[in-house]
Amino acid sequence: MSTDLRVTQWYGRRTSTASDWPLDTLVDAKGTTRISVVLPARNEERTVGAIVTVIRRELEHLVDEIIVVDSRSTDSTAEVAAAAGATVVHQDAVLSHLPVLSGKGEALWKGLAATTGDIVVYADADVSNFGSHFITGLLGPLLTDPEVHFVKGAYERPLNGRRGEGGRATELVARPLLNQWWPELAGFVQPLGGEYAARREVLQRVPYVTEYGVEFGLLVDLLDLIGLDAMAQVDLGSRDHGHQNTLALGRMAGQIMVTAWSRLARQGRLVAAEPPSPSLLQFDLDRQAEWVDVSVAERPPLASLVAEEDVV
Numbered sequence: 001m002s003t004d005l006r007v008t009q010w011y012g013r014r015t016s017t018a019s020d021w022p023l024d025t026l027v028d029a030k031g032t033t034r035i036s037v038v039l040p041a042r043n044e045e046r047t048v049g050a051i052v053t054v055i056r057r058e059l060e061h062l063v064d065e066i067i068v069v070d071s072r073s074t075d076s077t078a079e080v081a082a083a084a085g086a087t088v089v090h091q092d093a094v095l096s097h098l099p100v101l102s103g104k105g106e107a108l109w110k111g112l113a114a115t116t117g118d119i120v121v122y123a124d125a126d127v128s129n130f131g132s133h134f135i136t137g138l139l140g141p142l143l144t145d146p147e148v149h150f151v152k153g154a155y156e157r158p159l160n161g162r163r164g165e166g167g168r169a170t171e172l173v174a175r176p177l178l179n180q181w182w183p184e185l186a187g188f189v190q191p192l193g194g195e196y197a198a199r200r201e202v203l204q205r206v207p208y209v210t211e212y213g214v215e216f217g218l219l220v221d222l223l224d225l226i227g228l229d230a231m232a233q234v235d236l237g238s239r240d241h242g243h244q245n246t247l248a249l250g251r252m253a254g255q256i257m258v259t260a261w262s263r264l265a266r267q268g269r270l271v272a273a274e275p276p277s278p279s280l281l282q283f284d285l286d287r288q289a290e291w292v293d294v295s296v297a298e299r300p301p302l303a304s305l306v307a308e309e310d311v312v
Ligand SMILES: O=c1ccn([C@@H]2O[C@H](COP(=O)(O)OP(=O)(O)O[C@H]3O[C@H](CO)[C@@H](O)[C@H](O)[C@H]3O)[C@@H](O)[C@H]2O)c(=O)[nH]1
Pocket: 039, 040, 041, 042, 043, 044, 069, 071, 102, 103, 104, 107, 123, 124, 125, 126, 191, 192, 193, 194, 195, 212, 213, 214, 215, 216, 241, 242, 243, 244, 252
């Protein structure tokens, strides 16, 4: 079967919408399954409280724990999240015997280490139109189909109110790379999106790339580990969130490209004399030049660490 046909068939079979998964059906399906929600947050005092509150108020019979990973915030993210009822862990305090790494991927890996659930849901803490359907949608396929191990959110992404213009790093970097090298993943509408859920057992068996390489790395590595048919996506509607400027997205793009290179090299599909340079020279409005580092590091599969008593 051609990859195009396989992707088309997968899309039809494994794509649903949040409204397909009503809360009462999920509460029945949950049984004894424990569910953790992890919100990575760096300076998200304006939005994190409302997100935690929605989950606590509307999903109290579905979600067992809400962990906010404070990713070196300098604002009152931790206090706001705790006041709203989340358990707050500080990124560098989890598995603190390990050398610290940085960025969103590190926050997610530490978040996984801090959870106890059988299913872990990740959601960004900067979403300003968050609703409980973000969580129920992602949980639907996992709670009702034992063959599904990973679910990714899909949505429309306005850019400052303009429909269809968001997701610049997605459209300019991630989607072309995925289509060129991992075309089986082409059916994911939002491959970089921060809302996804998976069975703990699976998340513990993949490495986590640090910084903004994490989502790209997880998709590619999960495809390898569980195969496309164990992956699903759910349409969550529209998602409004904070936007980074073009230079910041350039750094994100660099991290994603370095991540893609690492997977191509690991999969034996690229023979290069040397790795890509991690240095990126950027220019501001006054032509001031600055070298920035777009390298990423990697945490090993959590299952490879055995000292569970050291967690948190
Ligand atoms: O060092 C960091 C950086 C970010 N975050 C949090 O991660 C979430 C997403 O970060 P953000 O800077 O808003 O990312 P975006 O610019 O929106 O990037 C998109 O693309 C990224 C790369 O795939 C994904 O990680 C994001 O989830 C996705 O929204 C937010 O809650 C942040 O507070 C951290 O916890 N630590």
